[in-house]
Amino acid sequence: MPYTGYGSQEEKELLRSIGVERFEDLVTALPESLRLKGPVDVPPGQTELELRRLFNEAALANYDPNLTPSFLGGGLYDHDIPAVVQHMQLRSEFYTAYTPYQPEVAQGTLMTIFEFQSMVCDLTGLDVANASMYDAGSAAAEAALLAAAATGRDRILVAGTLHPHHREILKTYGLPPGLRFVDVGGEEPLRPADLAPHIDGETAALVLQQPNFFGSIESIGPLAEAVHAKGALLIVEADPVALALLAPPGELGADIVVGEGQSLGSPPSYGGPACGLFACTRALIRRLPGRLVAETVDRDGRRGFVLTLQTREQHIRREKATSNICTNNNLVALAFTITLAMLGPAGLKEMASLSLQKAHYLERALAAIPGVKRSPGGPFFREFALTLPRPAGEVIDAIHRDARILAGIDLGRLVPGGSNRLLVAVTEKRTRQEMDLFASALERSLA
């Protein structure tokens, strides 16, 4: 019997020790009407060998990520992962431990979270970061709920350049408790003038993304001023790799910075598990959702770390909690932490600079093709949107058939009137050769 401590002979002995004859004597509380009469209809148990076959065959029916250069982004990016990350993540001590509720035997987890919080603070330019959320989308939604609670207002302005999926998640979280959402601006980077018709004394926050969904860099400073002038908060969803080169949003006036941590240390994994980053100003610390680790001392005066301000959380505050969340995507946060430790400040900057340079190289090559135009404009980091003379879905398929390259994201379902538009992301992993091949395949697909 896999994964249980014993077989049926021992079960008899255990039942005897308990003082019952049969297993059924232990479950008499279950009404007979509810007892299953036969086995549930799932396949019979399989050995490791058979499971490997099942999963490997499934993998073979997908594209091969190792052999298929990918220009897909949209929040999840294909940056390289140091080998150390997986070796550390697979330490039983990290992955088979529970939430550190008994800190005396969980200092390893607590210290890695403290390091994670510190790194997120420094990247975002804020004073406080929690132990992580599920993903950037839910982190943005929790930020909106926080802003509404902190300001006592219910209207959230959402930049037109925010990731469309995240805009939907904001509504899923925010509409039931009564938030109202107003889209501001179009696809170009947001300007203070775009806010003017919508921002007033009922505005709780503005949510924008840096770099935005179309890859362009937003001018945060003037927007922060406009938002603060009305007593509202600024929420910025920022990419942690981009923050190697971009000014920390916290230093430009953001009150809350959320983000997606997947691209530092974890594969895309078809979208999950990812790792929501969540940082805020000191003033908002008691409204923070999720877990928070603080440094303290033990009774012998030695340095140690604990979960703190747990009175914000559901297991203490129940219906008055700041959120129902009781997870941090800890192993993904651990990968993020170790990756940043491996990169250090110089490595992170190189990773970001390589992505920046290569993205601009590719953008020049693709935009030079007749009929191809980058839109929207403005300075960009590692991602850009192109308008094509034919449907992006067809072009993506043609380039995959022709060159075994995943050209990018078809914006058809994501943006109104976006069927001829392609979102292209470039990381340090892409080579000049792959990009030249991409450009020639795009040209052929449009010929």
Next chain:
Amino acid sequence: MRNPRDFRLIYDRSVPGHRGYRLPACDVPEEPIEALIPGPMARARPPRLPEVAEPEIVRHYIRLSVLNHHVDKAAYPLGSCTMKYNPKVNEDLARIPGLAGLHPMAPVDLCQGLLSLLHRFTVELAEIVGMDTVSLHPAAGAQGEMLGIRLARAYHDARGNKKRTVIIPDSAHGTNPATARMVGYETLELKSRADGRLDIDALREMVTDETAALMVTNPNTLGHFETEIEEAARIVHAVDGLLYMDGANLNAMLGLARPGDMGADLVHINLHKTFSTPHGGGGPGAGPVGVKQRLVPFLPVPTIVERAGRYDLDYDRPQSIGRLHPHVGQVGIILRAMAYMRSLGSEGLARVSRAAIVNANYLMKLIDDDYPVAFPGPCMHEFVVSCSWMKKHGVKNIDVAKRMLDLGVHAPTVSFPLIVPDCLMIEPTESESRASLDSLAEVFRQIAREARETPQVVIDAPHDTPVRRLDEGGAARKLAVRWIPDSASEGA
């Protein structure tokens, strides 16, 4: 566990100029960064990340790791958390590059293998819990609860029902009331009966036309099956309310009984509990939600559908609540759970719950002289004991928990459920062997002896862990929540 006593952070190991990872040279013509990123948008100072070479990084994280207790080391009888063994093959399977490396925005025709696994898991998981289908989207149990109550709200709104309240027993997890509030409902607390079970008469009194849902954990947090669950379902359904079942304790019911057959309209399943995916020191988990047919129209987009042997993502769902997850859920966790479910099969799944129940009853029998059970009688997969008698020796339940850490096992859950004073909640899981349960029982009995004879040993515990009891009040006052260069100490 006393050594190593090295509590330096990765920052404290930083040496200017060191680094652990190198990147290739740029193979395209470069432009000055200032030309690409205008001055006001650019970062002035690099982030203060540590500068450490790879061997030192590895030693650092290994040093940290050994400060943790974990399932692969020894018993972890943490009630309600189902700290079962995490099979190794599941880790390997979920990390296959042809699965883990897939981007969710790739064309679906290039991801058919993965989608077929996810689709099959959906069908099989629905069968196990007796529901019509399952949404894989929720990233955790709490998000599953949120989806469940959000779906209930969508259902009521679509029917024009004027609902305001969610009824929750006082023995429930804190997530239940927190969730109901997040979805805009008021919560009503239902007092448990003297035997810890649902008070059906009180429920009947409390239910009105405004009742949106009843949230029930079954077995309840005392480890007892809710015998009258079918009646509770009838009472709630009579006002067109919904029965939400919190699947936190599903590990007691595999192959024995199904939430769907009990009248549940919605149930979330903690894959990181019942389906063995690792807890990871706090996550990631996954909390799929099973629903009955009448809630299917409201499920979040996209759903995974099969049409003539081809798998697709379906967005054409006009009554959907919208999107909960940026993509389709915690796929890496779902794959591990699927491997677990497939390795056991229907018979193996039934053996899991059977062994979990036998183990809990066996351990309870071994220690109930010293640790009176709050509500006697056979338990399901967990049980709750009281430490009240120790108070006359100055010993509290938390002291017992801390002393367990000294003796090499993890503590049970302390002071939950809230309705039992001075309690410990104990869940051994099916993973423990008889020998392991015997030694766990001996740990409990030793601590009871100490409480009577040498209580100070228990009160001062732990003595032998990497750190001793920590100043939590001081932590909350100082709120040192990030590393700053000035405060860097050398460690003890």
